[in-house]
Amino acid sequence: MRSAVEIAAAVRSGERTARSVAEEHLATIASREGEIHAFNHVTADAALAQADAVDAKVARGEDPGPLAGVPVALKDNLCTRGVPTTCSSRILDGWLPPYNATVVERVTAAGGVAVGKTNLDEFAMGSSTENSAFGPTLNPLDLSRVPGGSSGGSAAAVAARFAPLSLGSDTGGSIRQPASFCGVVGVKPTYGVVSRYGLIAFASSLDQIGPFAATVNDAALLLDVISGHDRMDSTSIAASPTALLNDGTDVAGLRVGLVTELTDVEGIDPEVRAAVERAASALEAQGAIVERISVPSCIYGLSAYYLIAPAEASSNLARYDGVRYGLRVDGDDVYEMNSATRDAGFGAEVKRRIMLGTYALSAGFYDAYYAQAQRVRTLIIRDFAAAYERFDVLLSPTTPTTAFKFGAKTEDPFSMYLSDICTIASNLAGHPAMSIPFGLGSDAMPIGVQVLAPALGESVMFRVARAIEAAGGVA
Amino acid sequence: MSSNEVQAEIQYETVIGLEVHVELATKTKLFCACANEFGSEPNTNICPVCLGLPGSLPVLNERVVDFALRIGEALNFTVPQRSIFHRKNYFYPDMPKDFQTSQYDEPICAEGWIEVDGERIGIERAHMEEDTGKSTHVGGGGRIHDADHSLVDYNRAGVPLMEIVSHPAMRSSEQARGYVSELRAVLLAIGVSDVKMEEGSMRVDANVSIRPVGTTQLGTKVEIKNMNSIRSLGRAIDYEVERQTIATNTGERIVQETRHWDESEGITHGMRSKEGSSDYRFFPEPDLAPVAPTDEMRAAARAAIPELPAALRERIVAEWQVAEHDARVLVANPALSDYAQESVAALASGSARDVVNWCTGELLAYGNETGSEPNSWALSPIALAELVGLVGDGAISRSQAKEVLAGCLAGEGAPSDVASARGLAQVSDEGALAAIIAGVLEANPDAVAEYRTGDEKAQKKKRGFLMGEAMKASKGQGNPALLNRLLDAGLA
Numbered sequence: 001m002r003s004a005v006e007i008a009a010a011v012r013s014g015e016r017t018a019r020s021v022a023e024e025h026l027a028t029i030a031s032r033e034g035e036i037h038a039f040n041h042v043t044a045d046a047a048l049a050q051a052d053a054v055d056a057k058v059a060r061g062e063d064p065g066p067l068a069g070v071p072v073a074l075k076d077n078l079c080t081r082g083v084p085t086t087c088s089s090r091i092l093d094g095w096l097p098p099y100n101a102t103v104v105e106r107v108t109a110a111g112g113v114a115v116g117k118t119n120l121d122e123f124a125m126g127s128s129t130e131n132s133a134f135g136p137t138l139n140p141l142d143l144s145r146v147p148g149g150s151s152g153g154s155a156a157a158v159a160a161r162f163a164p165l166s167l168g169s170d171t172g173g174s175i176r177q178p179a180s181f182c183g184v185v186g187v188k189p190t191y192g193v194v195s196r197y198g199l200i201a202f203a204s205s206l207d208q209i210g211p212f213a214a215t216v217n218d219a220a221l222l223l224d225v226i227s228g229h230d231r232m233d234s235t236s237i238a239a240s241p242t243a244l245l246n247d248g249t250d251v252a253g254l255r256v257g258l259v260t261e262l263t264d265v266e267g268i269d270p271e272v273r274a275a276v277e278r279a280a281s282a283l284e285a286q287g288a289i290v291e292r293i294s295v296p297s298c299i300y301g302l303s304a305y306y307l308i309a310p311a312e313a314s315s316n317l318a319r320y321d322g323v324r325y326g327l328r329v330d331g332d333d334v335y336e337m338n339s340a341t342r343d344a345g346f347g348a349e350v351k352r353r354i355m356l357g358t359y360a361l362s363a364g365f366y367d368a369y370y371a372q373a374q375r376v377r378t379l380i381i382r383d384f385a386a387a388y389e390r391f392d393v394l395l396s397p398t399t400p401t402t403a404f405k406f407g408a409k410t411e412d413p414f415s416m417y418l419s420d421i422c423t424i425a426s427n428l429a430g431h432p433a434m435s436i437p438f439g440l441g442s443d444a445m446p447i448g449v450q451v452l453a454p455a456l457g458e459s460v461m462f463r464v465a466r467a468i469e470a471a472g473g474v475a
Numbered sequence: 476m477s478s479n480e481v482q483a484e485i486q487y488e489t490v491i492g493l494e495v496h497v498e499l500a501t502k503t504k505l506f507c508a509c510a511n512e513f514g515s516e517p518n519t520n521i522c523p524v525c526l527g528l529p530g531s532l533p534v535l536n537e538r539v540v541d542f543a544l545r546i547g548e549a550l551n552f553t554v555p556q557r558s559i560f561h562r563k564n565y566f567y568p569d570m571p572k573d574f575q576t577s578q579y580d581e582p583i584c585a586e587g588w589i590e591v592d593g594e595r596i597g598i599e600r601a602h603m604e605e606d607t608g609k610s611t612h613v614g615g616g617g618r619i620h621d622a623d624h625s626l627v628d629y630n631r632a633g634v635p636l637m638e639i640v641s642h643p644a645m646r647s648s649e650q651a652r653g654y655v656s657e658l659r660a661v662l663l664a665i666g667v668s669d670v671k672m673e674e675g676s677m678r679v680d681a682n683v684s685i686r687p688v689g690t691t692q693l694g695t696k697v698e699i700k701n702m703n704s705i706r707s708l709g710r711a712i713d714y715e716v717e718r719q720t721i722a723t724n725t726g727e728r729i730v731q732e733t734r735h736w737d738e739s740e741g742i743t744h745g746m747r748s749k750e751g752s753s754d755y756r757f758f759p760e761p762d763l764a765p766v767a768p769t770d771e772m773r774a775a776a777r778a779a780i781p782e783l784p785a786a787l788r789e790r791i792v793a794e795w796q797v798a799e800h801d802a803r804v805l806v807a808n809p810a811l812s813d814y815a816q817e818s819v820a821a822l823a824s825g826s827a828r829d830v831v832n833w834c835t836g837e838l839l840a841y842g843n844e845t846g847s848e849p850n851s852w853a854l855s856p857i858a859l860a861e862l863v864g865l866v867g868d869g870a871i872s873r874s875q876a877k878e879v880l881a882g883c884l885a886g887e888g889a890p891s892d893v894a895s896a897r898g899l900a901q902v903s904d905e906g907a908l909a910a911i912i913a914g915v916l917e918a919n920p921d922a923v924a925e926y927r928t929g930d931e932k933a934q935k936k937k938r939g940f941l942m943g944e945a946m947k948a949s950k951g952q953g954n955p956a957l958l959n960r961l962l963d964a965g966l967a
């Protein structure tokens with residue numbers, strides 16, 4: 001099995017056909033998808049057609065693009081024209097988007113081959129894919145354990161070698177946490193670096209699309225393709241990170257801060273803490289300067305997140321009313337129909353968050369909840385800004401523990417929410433962060449180390465990630 | 476005295492605030508590139524964005540900001556460095572996202588005013604927002620709750636609106652009508668909307684309350700909707716004031732509610748509402764950046780503002796000696812007032828007042844009848860100046876001029892050509908007319924005798940008869956002023 005970078009090079013040079021690459025991956029999917037359930041929908045025929053188109057370009061001597069023939073799995077909250085896009089929810093039953101998300105267009109234009117739509121927690125709300133209306137995805141490394149979430153299907157697809165690359169979305173850790181659980185690389189870019197056009201919104205001010213890959217350089221390859229300004233997204237930023245692919249591993253002289261609030265606190269598994277400390281030592285050995293740093297407001301991130309994200313979601317999900325598309329359950333009048341449709345179409349966690357968000361925005365509560373959460377957000381941004389005056393990047397665990405067992409946290413939503421404790425602050429700040437696999441726990445499950453960087457600090461973040469990857473080796 | 480009688484003696488003052496929604500005449504919608512067009516086939520001007528499809532995102536149309544800045548300039552608003560959009564959350568089937576993207580506590584225009592009949596009316600704010608689609612409820616009771624089914628046209632969804640909210644600063648229906656007329660004239664003049672109340676591109680809701688004269692606390696306000704002309708706005712306010720006065724005098728409590736104006740019955744109805752009071756859960760729209768107009772955008776908007784109606788009226792009244800009323804009618808129609816100004820500039824003889832009279836009379840009627848704009852008329856402003864000149868020089872009479880005007884509008888050519896082709900010319904040859912008068916006096920000795928011996932009434936009658944004979948003898952072409960003078964001389 002080769003990396004995405006190697007596959008693209010082989011297809012571009014004519015050494016391999018895109019069709020043979022696609023067939024090989026579709027065969028892997030056929031052999032293990034039954035037990036893993038990474039996908040809601042496998043687009044085998046379309047994938048072969050896309051692969052053939054790439055091969056035809058190579059045959060004509062045209063540039064097939066940097067992702068030539070590389071299979072890419074797409075989280076099922078990314079709109080794909082004419083292909084079911086469900087958010088793993090019954091409410092979008094039967095809906096076929098009439099348009100492609102900007103990232104889907106960019107992947108395809110770069111020669112990538114979309115192999116299917118991956119499972120997620122319904123509307124990306126969850127940390128285990130157990131909230132999918134179509135059943136959970138299983139962790140390919142241990143089928144009794146969750147793959148993480150919400151982008152569990154995309155993480156599992158890469159871990160199971162169904163595709164060397166996949167796309168997920170990260171609102172509070174939904175890329176980094178499953179990457180950590182499945183032993184792959186997962187990146188949440190700076191807010192605005194990747195267009196959200198065509199990403200079905202969960203929490204608009206926090207959502208960001210990013211790549212999963214087996215290696216740091218493969219993740220860089222995909223991020224290079226999907227980043228860049230898009231006039232269809234008003235929050236898309238004009239300045240993109242410079243090319244990240246092959247952008248070096250030199251960390252000599254870099255200042256690395258180990259965030260105590262995310263590392264040295266109760267709830268962080270000692271094995272996980274030890275792995276982060278080993279990663280820090282590895283960086284030190286390569287010439288980086290490592291110190292512990294306090295980012296005090298980090299601890300309020302979870303509370304702020306669980307007001308802001310549900311508030312935005314309560315508004316974003318209002319449109320699923322049975323009037324225009326998706327599920328419709330009849331009622332005596334239009335409002336009865338709206339209620340019946342939403343009652344039947346949304347799962348328990350989605351309903352819980354809509355209720356929470358509606359409450360947080362209600363007259364009389366807005367200042368105490370939503371406005372207060374936004375003030376905390378400002379505080380977090382300020383604390384990070386102070387930290388980045390002293391450090392180039394920050395380091396922490398990606399998750400408090402390794403992948404947990406199915407059902408371990410479904411009875412207690414709050415314990416599930418805690419699995420995002422280390423990742424949420426980056427979303428609130430709009431900063432980039434990524435998870436790199438670094439060793440295994442005593443349960444033989446992978447541990448993820450998180451590298452955090454200031455806004456548009458992707459270049460330095462990837463350099464540090466490569467150094468960690470080089471030290472720990474790829475699982 | 477009973478308390479009712481005591482209350483009946485209280486004099487009430489009317490307090491009116493107006494919320495005016497104006498559809499902006501941009502080529503495309505507020506957040507997408509769909510055409511902003513009235514009257515297209517249902518659901519043809521739509522896309523993922525204005526349908527609110529999952530995953531779609533809004534992108535602000537800069538032209539809308541330009542129009543908002545013009546409104547800010549023309550209505551004396553303060554336009555802050557930064558304004559933001561909010562989401563107004565409520566369920567309604569013709570609203571694709573089930574929230575309306577609007578502005579809330581940081582609007583683009585804050586605290587402005589407009590002068591109406593010499594008085595400044597304060598305007599609290601003006602903000603940008605998107606329009607909803609349009610529902611048609613079919614069968615059953617024809618309302619959303621009891622129809623068999625409903626059809627929704629999303630062509631209007633996402634059309635840019637400005638909501639202009641006055642302070643409760645008006646004290647009579649007349650003043651409210653004056654406010655809307657003036658607002659309409661300004662919006663037309665600055666080219667941001669076609670402001671047609673009948674087509675719904677201008678919608679006026681009135682907040683009406685009453686309070687005892689001399690008090691300053693506002694009474695309970697009632698919102699009235701569904702007025703489709705300035706006239707019905709006035710009628711609805713008058714009705715509502717009377718309703719509230721009677722209710723208050725009979726000890727009934729006014730409830731804060733929305734009432735529907737019924738044009739045919741001439742009354743307001745309370746609207747049956749299924750929900751209790753709405754909580755719109757406003758919060759800042761995370762998908763849009765703050766609106767921060769640059770100095771260049773502000774300058775461009777300022778440069779696009781023409782002479783405003785009040786100033787234009789004042790100038791026309793002073794320079795052209797026309798009545799205030801005529802100036803008002805003319806200026807309410809910017810295309811026509813441009814036309815008149817061009818025509819007056821081309822006048823060689825005749826008066827500007829005549830130009831205005833033609834414009835606000837025959838030409839305005841012609842435009843309304845044919846639904847045509849002045850720039851499409853076969854009579855150019857320069858040709859109108861020529862026509863006015865022909866009358867001024869005495870070459871044709873006013874009544875002949877009407878015929879010439881009709882011929883010109885029908886495309887028969889320039890006024891002088893139409894006049895000669897139709898054989899229309901005024902005889903101003905004094906010698907010829909004197910001969911006609913002499914002939915008439917000679918042919919009607921009895922009338923002349925009765926004129927000379929009769930009282931004032933008889934004189935007037937006979938003089939009219941003789942004048943008619945003279946005009947007849949001239950085949951209607953005699954210059955009336957000249958004929959009159961010659962007749963007086965002959966009878967003296």
Ligand SMILES: [Zn+2]
Nearest residue numbers: 507509522525
């Ligand atoms: Zn549109």
